[in-house]
Structure formats: C-alpha cells, structure tokens
Amino acid sequence: MLFKGAFIKLLLQMRGELRRLCHSPFVIGLLSLLWFILRTGTKPSRINYPCQRAALANIHLWLTIYIMPLIYPLIHLVQKSLRSRRFLPILVIAIIIGGALTFWGVYEMMRMKEMREISLKIEERLAMFEPCSSIFVVTGTRGNDDGIFRLIDLMGDHGLLFYKSHEYGRNKGPSGLIGRDDVVxxxxxSQWDERGGTNTDLVKALIEAILNHPDGFVGEIVVADNGQAQYGSGGFGGSFSWLRNNAENISQSIQSVVDFFANKGYKVSTYLWDQITTKRVSEYFEGDMEDGYIVNTTRNPRTGIMVSYPKFRTAFGTYISFKYGVWDPETRTYHSERLKVINFPVLKTHSIYGVTACVKHYMGVVSDKLTARLGARAHDTVDDGGMGTEMVETRFPTLNIIDAIW
Known part of the structure; x- marks a missing residue:
C-alpha cells in the first residue's frame, strides 16, 4: 500500500510538471516554430491559414523573450574576438555561417513573394456572339473544401443543372447533366506529378458529388487518362500513383482517392489508357471485344489528325467505347446517352503552346504512338486544331472543369 501511494504521488507530481511544461512560453514558442516549418513546407500560401498566423505570433514572442537577449552577449563576444587573434578563425566561420543563413533567408523571402497567391477579380460579362460557352468561376477554394459543391450550386443558379432527375430542384431536373445510372x-x-496533375482533392470532391446524386447513384465512375506511355515526370508516361501529387496532402494520389470510394463498395475505378495506347483494335459491333485503340487512318483534311480513341472494359465489367458509348454485349447495342465525360484538366504552362487547358487536354484521349506509326502523329496537329476535331468526331465533354488552384 505504501508503494502504491508513493507511485500515485509520483504520477501526480509528473502530471504537474508536464502541465507546467506544456504552458511554458519557451516550449510553446519552440513547438510553434517547428509546426510552422513542417506545416508550411513547400507551399507558402499556407502561411495564411489561421493556425499558421497564430503560430507566427507565438514565434515572434519566443524570439523576443529568448533569442533577442542573446544578441548583446554575441556582440560582446565578437568585440572580444577582434582583440584576440586566437578567436579569429571562429569569427570567420561564424561570419560565413551567418552570411549563408542570411542569404538563404532573403532568398526564401523572395521566393515566397514570387509564389504568393494572386487574387483574381472576375467580372460577369455577356458574350457578344453565338455560339458561346457559359463559364462559371469559383474563387477562394483549395480543393479539399466545398469548392466543387459551390460550383455545382453556381451552375444551378444559372440554369445549368448538374443532376438529371424527374424532380426539380436547385441542382436537378430533367435537363440535368448526370443521370443516376450513367457511366461517368x-x-x-496523369502524365506529370505534383502541379502537373489534376488536383486530387478536387477529383475526390467531384466523385463525392456524383455519388451524392439525389435519386441515388447506381452507375459507375472511371477516372482515366492516356499519358502516352512516354515523357512525363517518370519518363514512362502517365501514372495514378505518383508519390507527390497536386493536393493539400501531397501523398494523396488519384489511385488512393479511387480506392477510398471503391473500398466503400462504390463502383469507382481507374483506367490508365497508356496500357493500351499501342494496341490497335476494332469496335465491339465488329466482333472485337479486346481493349485497345480505334484509329481512323483517313486524315482530317482541315486539321490533319487521324482520329483515335480508346475502347475498354472497366474493373466492374462494363464495356465502353469512348466514341459510341456503353456497349451491351447481350443486345449488341450501344447506349451513347449513358456515357458522360467530365473533362478535368489542370491549368498549366506548356513549352510549346504557353498555357494548356480543356482543348489540349484531349491529347490524353488520342493515341500519339499509334498515329505516329501511321504517319500522322496526333501531337503535331494540336496547332491546327486537331484536338477540336478529336472532340467533335469522338465524344464532346459533358462538362469541362479547370483546376486552376495553386
């Protein structure tokens, strides 16, 4: 009993010491500094987060109380070193280290200034000519918030309904885009990692929005791309499993997002068309059930492109022709109206075209390798409008969403 009492007393004393330690300004300031460095990482825009601003206040107080008082003794040490040559090597080393740290700090400040977020003021305007596109802009989103849902609401407020339904509502109606049994x-x-790829937080939010169909989603979602099995961050084309991704949590890949929903029983899968980009096949109605690419060897007289597109079987056994739609092997018919394409590029720079977005994004639909072998490489037709021809002759996007977050 005496041992038990002493042990409890010791625990109470330790608890008190830990409480005092946790409330220590020195510990709070030091932990705030470590948190600020680790949390900000390579994305300076996170400095604007409320938690980061609070950490900065703690760091400022910590520097004022514990670091600034050391400046005078340091100056005194330097003066003493100047009087004695014995301390000269130490002084030189200190100057070199201090200079290097100062240079690094200035460089980081300049880099952070260059990388600061740019606020765009978007004004509503009406097009002067027809046909025209309806463009909806959502600002102030980071991807892992309600940005996608705000976009859907904004579309609905202007008559473009996201959900196809017999019932009428803010975002739903008979003229809606996505039906409950559609294949999307x-x-x-996917060809490039980090900022070269579509924001995976946005992809996750979009999948969630589709699955939240007001009539109950019973269809299927396929996240797809063709990185052309060439070039890209790894030199081998596209990947859905990059280690560094465009997201608040850089480890969150496209594949991990899809697996998150698939593990909950939803029909959500990926298909990297790189795997079939060199395999030429025929359409389902011609009796060819193999995955691969269809190529029209007749070059478009205006843009020069040989139109090509994938046909494939999803992880859940659905047969899809990008051009003709969902194939029913029993009735041997296509259901074109059930296949919806959401074109979801990231706005990025390009060494040839400057900036690329929705139209150039269809380079991830064609087969660059097959068309190159046939003498009409698809990428060479981008300048002449080849991707526009690809859209018109295969399948026009149901919706274009541009990821312009950084």
Missing part, C-alpha cells in the same frame, strides 16, 4: 469518365491529367 473523369478525364484527368
């Missing part, structure tokens, strides 16, 4: 291809950027 979400076409993303």
């Amino acid at each position: 291809i979400i076409k993303v950027n």
Whole structure:
C-alpha cells in the first residue's frame, strides 16, 4: 500500500510538471516554430491559414523573450574576438555561417513573394456572339473544401443543372447533366506529378458529388487518362500513383482517392489508357471485344489528325467505347446517352503552346504512338486544331472543369 501511494504521488507530481511544461512560453514558442516549418513546407500560401498566423505570433514572442537577449552577449563576444587573434578563425566561420543563413533567408523571402497567391477579380460579362460557352468561376477554394459543391450550386443558379432527375430542384431536373445510372469518365491529367496533375482533392470532391446524386447513384465512375506511355515526370508516361501529387496532402494520389470510394463498395475505378495506347483494335459491333485503340487512318483534311480513341472494359465489367458509348454485349447495342465525360484538366504552362487547358487536354484521349506509326502523329496537329476535331468526331465533354488552384 505504501508503494502504491508513493507511485500515485509520483504520477501526480509528473502530471504537474508536464502541465507546467506544456504552458511554458519557451516550449510553446519552440513547438510553434517547428509546426510552422513542417506545416508550411513547400507551399507558402499556407502561411495564411489561421493556425499558421497564430503560430507566427507565438514565434515572434519566443524570439523576443529568448533569442533577442542573446544578441548583446554575441556582440560582446565578437568585440572580444577582434582583440584576440586566437578567436579569429571562429569569427570567420561564424561570419560565413551567418552570411549563408542570411542569404538563404532573403532568398526564401523572395521566393515566397514570387509564389504568393494572386487574387483574381472576375467580372460577369455577356458574350457578344453565338455560339458561346457559359463559364462559371469559383474563387477562394483549395480543393479539399466545398469548392466543387459551390460550383455545382453556381451552375444551378444559372440554369445549368448538374443532376438529371424527374424532380426539380436547385441542382436537378430533367435537363440535368448526370443521370443516376450513367457511366461517368473523369478525364484527368496523369502524365506529370505534383502541379502537373489534376488536383486530387478536387477529383475526390467531384466523385463525392456524383455519388451524392439525389435519386441515388447506381452507375459507375472511371477516372482515366492516356499519358502516352512516354515523357512525363517518370519518363514512362502517365501514372495514378505518383508519390507527390497536386493536393493539400501531397501523398494523396488519384489511385488512393479511387480506392477510398471503391473500398466503400462504390463502383469507382481507374483506367490508365497508356496500357493500351499501342494496341490497335476494332469496335465491339465488329466482333472485337479486346481493349485497345480505334484509329481512323483517313486524315482530317482541315486539321490533319487521324482520329483515335480508346475502347475498354472497366474493373466492374462494363464495356465502353469512348466514341459510341456503353456497349451491351447481350443486345449488341450501344447506349451513347449513358456515357458522360467530365473533362478535368489542370491549368498549366506548356513549352510549346504557353498555357494548356480543356482543348489540349484531349491529347490524353488520342493515341500519339499509334498515329505516329501511321504517319500522322496526333501531337503535331494540336496547332491546327486537331484536338477540336478529336472532340467533335469522338465524344464532346459533358462538362469541362479547370483546376486552376495553386
């Protein structure tokens, strides 16, 4: 009993010491500094987060109380070193280290200034000519918030309904885009990692929005792309499993997002068309059930492109022709109206075209290798409008969403 009492007393004393330690300004300031460095990482825009601003206040107080008082003794040490040559090497080393740290700090400040977020003021305007596109802009979103849902609401407020339904509502109605039993291809950027790929937080939010169909979603979602099995961050084309991704949590890949929903029983899968980009096949109605690419060897007289597109079987056994739609092997018919394509590029720079977005994004639909072998490489037709021809002659996007987050 005496041992038990002493042990409890010791625990109470330790608890008190830990409480005092946790409330220590020195500990709070030091932990705030470590948190600020680790949390901000390579994305300076996170400095604007409320938690980061609070950490900065703690760091400022910590520097004022514990670091600034050391400046005078340091100056005194320098003066003493100047009087004695014995301390000269130490002084030189200190100057070199201090100079390097100062240079690094200035460089980081300049880099952070260059990388700061740019606020765009978007004004509503009406097009002067027809036909025209309806463009909806959502600002102030980071992807892992309600940005996609705000976009859907904004569309609905202007008559473009996201959900196809017999019932009428803010975002639903008979003229809606996505039906409860549709097969939806979400076409993303996968050839490059980090900022070269579509924001995976946005992809996750979009999948969630589709699955939240007000009539109950019973269809299927396929996240797809063709990185052309060439070039890209790894030199081998596209990947849905990059280690560094465009997201608040850079480890969150496209594949991990899809697996998150698939593990909950939803029909959500990926298909990397790189795997079939060199395999030429025929259409389902011609008796060819193999996955691969259809190529029209007749070059378009205006843009020069040989139109090509994938046909494939999803992880859940659905047969899809990108051009003709969902194939029913029993009735041997296509259901074109059930296949919806959401074109989801990331806005990024390009070494040839400057900036690329929705139209150039269809380079991830064609087969660059097959068309190159046939003498009409698809990429060479981008300048002449080849991707526009590809859209018109295969399947026009049901909806274009541009990821312009950084």
